[in-house]
Amino acid sequence: MPKRPLPQPTPETQEFWDGARRHELRLQRCNACGRAYFFPRPFCPRCASDDVGWFTASGKARLYSYVISHRPAPGFKDDVPYVIAVVELEEGPRMMTNIVGVEPKPENLPIDLPLQVTWERQSDEITLPLFEPSGGAP
Numbered sequence: 001m002p003k004r005p006l007p008q009p010t011p012e013t014q015e016f017w018d019g020a021r022r023h024e025l026r027l028q029r030c031n032a033c034g035r036a037y038f039f040p041r042p043f044c045p046r047c048a049s050d051d052v053g054w055f056t057a058s059g060k061a062r063l064y065s066y067v068i069s070h071r072p073a074p075g076f077k078d079d080v081p082y083v084i085a086v087v088e089l090e091e092g093p094r095m096m097t098n099i100v101g102v103e104p105k106p107e108n109l110p111i112d113l114p115l116q117v118t119w120e121r122q123s124d125e126i127t128l129p130l131f132e133p134s135g136g137a138p
């Protein structure tokens with residue numbers, strides 16, 4: 001049984017979820033202006049070009065902002081407290097995710113903390129990209 005409510009792949013996001021199953025972080029990049037972006041969509045959010053393509057991101061990121069949640073949410077009961085974060089990927093896009101592999105305390109979560117993607121299989125369809133400190137837990 002899934003531990004938490006799962007995203008539903010759509011035609012626009014199927015490539016992202018297919019990549020996640022292979023542990024590849026798939027992003028799109030605009031060939032007109034060169035900007036990488038997330039979440040997937042058929043037009044560049046910056047210049048509206050439809051000349052866009054997929055590539056595999058490095059999986060490296062930095063902590064941009066976060067909250068430590070102590071409130072059990074549906075499907076999150078086993079994980080309290082947990083870290084809901086926005087990370088800035090090396091390629092530029094920001095992504096909402098969870099930080100794992102570290103005690104959820106502010107002293108362990110300085111802004112700009114180097115992170116790397118890690119994968120958590122949820123179902124046959126969905127593997128979620130989560131992030132952990134790239135130097136391992138302090």
Ligand SMILES: [Zn+2]
Nearest residue numbers: 030033044047
């Ligand atoms: Zn563009």
